[in-house]
Amino acid sequence: xAVNSDFIFLDDKTLGTGNLFMALSEKQRQGYQRQFNxxxxx
Numbered sequence: 001x002a003v004n005s006d007f008i009f010l011d012d013k014t015l016g017t018g019n020l021f022m023a024l025s026e027k028q029r030q031g032y033q034r035q036f037n038x039x040x041x042x
Contacts, residue, residue: 002008010018024032 006014
């Protein structure tokens with residue numbers, strides 16, 4: 001079941017080898033969105 005899934009609830013060892021996502025400030029979000037739009041031709 002999903003409750004026991006190692007892919008949903010990572011152990012400390014797995015977390016130590018990956019990257020965590022951070023929340024973006026509004027300024028950061030707008031900057032990334034602008035760059036994405038430029039790459040997409042918009």
